[in-house]
Amino acid sequence: MTSEPPVMTGPLLFLDHVEKYVLRLSVLFIADNGECPEPIETVHGVHTAEILAEYDHMTVWRARFDLPANRSSCYAWNGQSYSLASDFRGDIRIAYVSCNGEQIGDLEREGSERNAMWARLTEDHRNAPFSLLLHGGDQVYADQVTEGHPLSEDWPEHIPKDPSRADLADLRHYLRERFLERYVALYRAPEFVWIAARVPSLMQWDDHDICDGWGSLPGTKTDTPVGQILFDVARESFLTFQHAAVDGDLPERFHDPAGLHLGWSVRTAGLRLLAPDMRSERTRHEVMGDGGWKMIRAEASTPVQGHTFLMSSVPLLGPRLSVLEALMVAIPKMQKYEDDLRDQWQSRAHRDEWCDMLRVIRDMALANGHDVTVLSGEIHLATRATMKLGAGRWLHQLVASGIAHRAPPRVWARILGALAQFGESPLKACPIRIPCIPGQKSRYIAERNYLVLERRSDIWRARWALEESGITPPLIL
Template sequence: MTFQITSVIGPVLVLDDVADGQMHLAALFIAPGTAPPPPVEVAGQAHPCTVLAHHDAATVWRARFALPADHSSEYAWNGDSYGVAGGLTGDLRMAYVSCNGEEVGDMERETSERNAMWERLRAEHRQRPIALLLHGGDQIYADEVTQGHPLSEDWPDRIPRDPSQGDLADLRRHLRARFLERYAALYAAPQFAWLAARVPSLMQWDDHDICDGWGSLPRSRTYSPVGQALFDVARDAFLVFQHAATDDDLPARFADPSGLHLGWAVDAPELRIVAPDLRGERTRRQVMGAGGWQMMEAEAARRAAGHSFLMSSVPLLGPRLSVLEALMVAIPSMQKYEDDLRDQWQSRAHRDEWRRMLTLVRDMAQRDGHDITVLSGEIHLATRATMELGGGLQLNQLVASGIAHRAPPRAWARTLGALASFGENPLPGHPIRVGRLPGQARRYVAERNYLMLERAAGSWAARWDLEASGMTEPLAL
């Protein structure tokens, strides 16, 4: 199904940075033709739209402006006013979502069913405003964008070895059009669009924003001319549609202005949010490259007051997966799932890096003297875990996944729960325990969900909204 862009889609708010008591924002618009959308207006001052990207079917625009970080405010666009909660200096509410789609047939799903949890989140915001919306990966499911072109129709199973430059240029045009179509369809959905115009977003990518298993696929695929074309187009789309940015004007929160990796961090009063890039430098043997590790080492050495949230698109704490990996290698019918396990920090291929990351997180907590919370998605289940950091400090992990992806069978949740019962201890003296959500009997909950994070009187708590079970009681962090 082709999504037709017949009117302006947007505004979609993106948080560029927090500085000097202000939220520096970008408003993203997708418009048919080449005429610019009306400007964004703040206190009578107009902020015009500038071009981010040209497509055959539409033009992508951005307007940048600032609003107060310490209290609620509003902006106007096209005759309508949009309230923005702000209030980052005191009591605060944030939402965390991930896995906004499915691998097959996502564009054909019935809108109200697909976006049922977005509607719940919209109602939550109307009841008590949300200041920030954190997206933890798989904001789109791009797995089908390769279909319909001879070079990529059979990706990743069969690809041409030496395609011509003309054919590769045609492939890039095809992929750009398909990425535009998917982003436009998602951003036009009324349940998402209403929220996105009022709650600034911060986004981190994962594999489906490129293709299923990107970085865990064989090098013969990812480093092929077709694979590199797919990555380049997906990366450009990620910057344009998820960050309202391009390579030559990354917001100040990005750690590497050159964009060799796309990790970022935001500091607000008594709050730090860190999102390393776990896809841009990923290979079958590494999760992050030199740039990503340099960023994390700098964050570990930097003091930050209040509470730190570390966004890890794949869970940082989890059960021992080596048994499953061994089974998948031994059983031919299960080998197609090997890439899914190699995606995880707990994979045997990444165990040294996993220990390195856990050590850095421990050092961050011990240097700042406060607990750290990891926010993760990716597994289409809700769960939580803890790791003792020493000195009375704790690493909490909260997993919320997915907001649109339907839950896997409950048998899979029970399997993971059984593996978790064995425990894991990658850092001696710092055991990992997978716990239960408040009110839940099992460690993993197979329901669509999102996460609410709330700061009141300086203390943080988390609640999951589960599709069938409803909102959990608060979990103190």
């Protein structure tokens, strides 16, 4: 008998920062213990990988290197060349995805079905290259990692009251290995790894990267030793596998070097990408804490030319949910869904904070020479929204969700569409509406999807790639 050859997962490319005409990049590898990836080669030299994190049977490696941001470029690894559409000065294309999985049984799904939209995105890139790949949340569905350990088996319904230090240490080790298992399964998918090696990723997390409803669950659950270990391991895994980073060595794009919140921003020619952290500081009464608000206010007060894409892991603009929320609280069989609605900006619990956020974004969008578009996912549907700003200006929100999560029943899309007819006006004279996506007759589309953003001659256009309906006509932003 012969043993199976070692499997090397990677290269997986991440954007650390943009500095003038330089892209600062990291590339991630996951290898069996004892295996070391070959170095990265660029025109500037050879870049050796270093150990980022270690596990029982695997090691995570990272190499960092620079490429130009004013022309196309490439790097080489293990005898293969990887080309990048790295000229950010003029016309560019960006892809936006979210919800890469499902809560139950995701690792058991058949690969070609699960990753059908990743295969389509890869073919899209072959025809017209993307410069960046934005991931808007729920890159991994980690909800089942708690199963199989006595301290977390019944999370979050039943939590041991006084676990020993030894048992908590064992839980931490168990969860680290389970998170690794999920990321390896996702990152080895051929439909994903091909494009992830050629298009730098930028990622923002949401609840399923931790557990369903993190931050909207009661503090009596999340503030327990078990809850805090779950969050700590999810956060470590998020930094390792979604940013190729560790505490104390965060890329420059993060606003807080200490990592108390994990919001980041990237600026390049005529473009700002802004991704506040809506999970690290979240509670049942706050979407963002002091760190997140400090970041948003600092960005809003900074003069920027061109276009800002604000990534909101839960939709910032949406229909009135207060009636639906009240019904769910009143009906016992529906109370288990109350946390899902509390997760939304439009929840009654977040009304004042939501209005504060809308005012900040409104003022940012009305600044001279500047446009703002909100990108969001989370709801497993494709849709859009607008908010009237005044002076003939509109704030657009584009929702693309999910890349791998199967669409909910069409009746749910119809219910949301009916709810959206009533509109919403949290700010005076700034009504929110849910118009149809170009080429579609319904406000919410129950198909798997991703979003394509294109800048041509300084004009941005958006198209949705829908699994059944195909690519939509462009929406000018």
